Amino acid sequence: MHRSIITSILLGLAAGAVAALMLTLMHGLEALIWRGEAGPLRIAVTIMAGGVLIAMMRWRLPGANFDSQLQDGREGLPQPLSKAATLAGLGIVSVGFGGAIGPEAGILAVVTELSALISARIARDVAEARLIGQIGVAGALGGLYGSPPGGAGFANDAPDAPWPLLVLAAVAGLAGLLLAGAVLPEGPGLQLPLPPAPRFDLPYLLPALVAGLAGAVIGAAYVGGLLGFHRLLGAVSGDVRVQVLLGTALFAALAAAFPFLRFNGQHELAQLAEQGGTIDAGYLAGVGLMKAIVLGLCLAAHWLGGPIMPLAMAGAAAGAAVAVAIPGIDIGVATAAGVAACCTVGMNKPLVVLLVLAFMATTLALIPMTIGVLIGWLVAQILPDERLH
Structure with a gap:
């Protein structure tokens, strides 16, 4: 021992x-x-x-x-x-x-x-x-x-x-x-900046459920996009190099039109944490959806990486969109639930997702995250088990 x-x-x-x-x-x-x-x-x-x-x-x-x-x-x-x-x-x-x-x-x-x-x-x-x-x-x-x-x-x-x-x-x-x-310029690892969330009370339950459902929908879009792009590229060619180039060409075109689709989303999360309440709800929802789909495209095109940070960014955008669209919903509660639901659907590991997010998030919002994980787990039951991270 x-x-x-x-x-x-x-x-x-x-x-x-x-x-x-x-x-x-x-x-x-x-x-x-x-x-x-x-x-x-x-x-x-x-x-x-x-x-x-x-x-x-x-x-x-x-x-x-x-x-x-x-x-x-x-x-x-x-x-x-x-x-x-x-x-x-x-x-x-x-x-x-x-x-x-x-x-x-x-x-x-x-x-x-x-x-x-x-x-x-x-x-x-x-x-x-x-x-x-x-x-x-x-x-x-x-x-x-x-x-x-x-x-x-x-x-x-x-x-x-x-x-x-x-x-x-x-x-x-x-x-x-x-x-x-402490000695390397990069500093600490991944962090998940979220808007501050108040102490969770019963009136926040319904908003957390709604935001969690929005995040789960975005997570489902990622799963569908991942499997869809994987099958599409495989149908076009059995040569992995051709699949890489075709998928990359599509990603390059999308990123040229929408530069925010590049990178893992950590910088956009920081901006959302500061300004999310002032951004249009439709724009936030579109950003979350596109980020999730492009994540699926990159992975299907054999770019090598992990999904949790882009999924968190997409889920946070979905939760923030709910908070902006529906007056009275706290944005901290909504983003926490949206992040947890989106990551749970996308990764299909509810307990691990909760354990990671509870530590990685800069705001402690354990109850809305738990609600989001539960909603994400329920939605994941109706989706294919297959994940190709």
Whole structure:
């Protein structure tokens, strides 16, 4: 047991530091590429250039995505160094060239390889190798999301999972990310800025339900778009490189017309938290819907990333639209419920979503988030189980 505790602490610290380093590389490339004013032509050309790079790397790893990275990490399977390097490059390019995705998958690629290298040297059996892999995942995502229980939930949601060790690794991962962030320019990991929410009382129940339903509808649009684009691109060509280029061309055209569709949505969330009550409800609803659909398009086109931050941005826009459209609804309550419902429908992991959002959000709004998660879970029951993150 002492051996497992020490492994959880040290590997968790290392995974958090790796997450901070990868974030710095991703956002450093993003700042370099998008420096200065970006007009429609520049946006389209830049995104297509990113698509070409992704297509070149994807021929070796056509099926890798966030879910497969999670599974590889959980199993503790050894990976060729070339595969880890290619996945890391895919993640960095996908984020840096403006993809409407989060950074999780690229970070997991590096941490999974680190865990496999450690496992090859110290693991005594398959069970310990699997535990080391789960510790790496928990440390990376616990640090990235700022949520130790959420990171542990992503690492292994099986009933017999070694939860105390995974939570310990996730706490260490958060510490590693914060320590690395103190010296790296990127600083802390992902944050979810939301408008402040009042103490939740019974009169807020109905508004939270309405906003949660709006967020769930946006989440359902993401699921439909993801599966629809995936099938459409697959029907056009069985060559993954052609799928990348076709999907990227559509994404480039949309982003050129609507520049806010680029990136993971964290900056737009901050703006929404400050000005959401003054923005037109129809515009907010349109932003949320388009962001969700473009997230599905990017993932179907094999850009490598995670879904939670773009889904959160889309759900927050849907909740804010409800607050603006219906007088008397508190925007903090509405955005919290909308975010939780949208993420739950999109990721189909209600408990993990709640654990992540409760820590990642800058505003504590646990009751409206719980209501949103419940609504999202109910809506998810009528949608296909398939998710292709």
